[in-house]
Amino acid sequence: ALCKLVMDNEVDVFYRELPKVELHAHLNGSVSFQTIEKLISRKPHLNIEHGMTAIGKGQRRTLDECFQVFKVIHQLVDTEEDILMVATDVIKEFAADGVKYLELRSTPREEKNTGLTKKRYIETVMKAIQQCRKEGVDIDVRFLVAIDRRNGTEVAMETVKLAEEFMLSSDGLVVGLDLSGDPTVGHGRDLLPALQKAKNCGLKLSLHLSEVPSQLEESDLLLNLPPDRIGHGTFLHPEVGGSASLVEKVVKNNIPLELCLTSNIKGQTVPCYAQHHFKYWYQMGHPSVICTDDKGVFCTDLSQEYQVAASTFGLSREAVWKLSQSAIDCIFAPDSLKQQLKQKWMDLQPQVFK
Numbered sequence: 608a609l610c611k612l613v614m615d616n617e618v619d620v621f622y623r624e625l626p627k628v629e630l631h632a633h634l635n636g637s638v639s640f641q642t643i644e645k646l647i648s649r650k651p652h653l654n655i656e657h658g659m660t661a662i663g664k665g666q667r668r669t670l671d672e673c674f675q676v677f678k679v680i681h682q683l684v685d686t687e688e689d690i691l692m693v694a695t696d697v698i699k700e701f702a703a704d705g706v707k708y709l710e711l712r713s714t715p716r717e718e719k720n721t722g723l724t725k726k727r728y729i730e731t732v733m734k735a736i737q738q739c740r741k742e743g744v745d746i747d748v749r750f751l752v753a754i755d756r757r758n759g760t761e762v763a764m765e766t767v768k769l770a771e772e773f774m775l776s777s778d779g780l781v782v783g784l785d786l787s788g789d790p791t792v793g794h795g796r797d798l799l800p801a802l803q804k805a806k807n808c809g810l811k812l813s814l815h816l817s818e819v820p821s822q823l824e825e826s827d828l829l830l831n832l833p834p835d836r837i838g839h840g841t842f843l844h845p846e847v848g849g850s851a852s853l854v855e856k857v858v859k860n861n862i863p864l865e866l867c868l869t870s871n872i873k874g875q876t877v878p879c880y881a882q883h884h885f886k887y888w889y890q891m892g893h894p895s896v897i898c899t900d901d902k903g904v905f906c907t908d909l910s911q912e913y914q915v916a917a918s919t920f921g922l923s924r925e926a927v928w929k930l931s932q933s934a935i936d937c938i939f940a941p942d943s944l945k946q947q948l949k950q951k952w953m954d955l956q957p958q959v960f961k
């Protein structure tokens with residue numbers, strides 16, 4: 608019981624009704640079972656089964672195996688129609704889970720076979736966001752263009768240019784840049800010029816940092832930018848092989864952490880919920896935001912992640928409320944939207960605590 612790997616599926620209505628902010632969600636990792644079924648029926652010749660696209664209850668994989676899963680999903684999502692459907696479904700699912708503000712991130716892909724270009728990729732996600740808005744789906748969505756570190760310096764620079772173009776033309780929908788991909792591939796040093804350029808042109812930066820051990824040098828370099836938010840940061844603190852100076856940089860610059868509990872358990876970078884680094888940062892009073900990472904692949908949702916954090920670390924409902932409310936301060940959208948969201952939280956409070 609002290610070292611839980613599996614959490615109850617039953618999510619209390621309090622966590623469902625709790626208004627939430629999701630800041631760390633990879634589009635293709637967030638595709639639900641239902642949407643995967645639709646994709647599989649569109650492409651039966653690929654012979655993909657659902658077991659290949661998700662990591663079920665109680666299952667764990669190496670991080671490397673997780674990245675194989677993304678390759679399978681990418682095969683299923685390779686046309687504009689697929690992206691439109693996937694993005695629309697994912698946005699509506701987050702809304703149905705009580706997420707009021709969502710920052711989606713995705714790596715623009717070019718697919719020679721279907722004629723998909725990186726530009727059309729992003730345009731299609733924008734279209735999904737606009738369509739959901741038109742339909743009155745109760746959620747504000749913004750987008751981060753992702754760099755897959757695997758692809759190196761040149762692609763990173765191209766991606767920044769693309770992100771900048773969209774930041775200027777997307778009516779505020781593209782707000783930033785994400786650095787993700789297999790953390791064991793490539794080195795952050797080669798991506799610094801691209802990231803610096805992104806920062807200079809006003810894109811907000813969310814970087815996957817110290818997701819695996821022994822990346823002190825890379826984390827130190829990237830923290831000097833500094834980024835606007837950190838994804839995971841699992842191995843930053845000294846107790847797990849990080850260092851006091853890394854922690855100091857994070858604290859000094861007040862850089863919020865995006866923490867994804869189930870993702871880290873299922874990807875085996877954290878041994879069990881009770882040992883998740885949420886505890887370290889939350890106890891310190893450092894801005895810590897609960898996120899899902901890949902709700903489809905890891906078979907979770909944001910309500911479940913809040914409940915897991917609360918039950919593991921003994922958080923009261925008031926503390927959980929404060930946790931979701933504090934996430935508003937960490938969003939990349941402008942202050943005017945922050946104020947609107949804070950108002951929304953106040954309006955919803957009596958209903959959630961009824």
Ligand SMILES: CNc1ncnc2c1ncn2[C@@H]1O[C@H](COP(=O)(O)O)[C@@H](O)[C@H]1O
Pocket residue numbers: 633634635636673677712713714715753755787788789790815818870874900901
């Ligand atoms: C589990 N921890 C993780 N660590 C690092 N990068 C991850 C990730 N989970 C997902 N991604 C990144 O997101 C891509 C899939 O979504 P998109 O095709 O971009 O929408 C993956 O290929 C990887 O680059």
Ligand SMILES: [Zn+2]
Pocket residue numbers: 631633787815838900
């Ligand atoms: Zn991630």
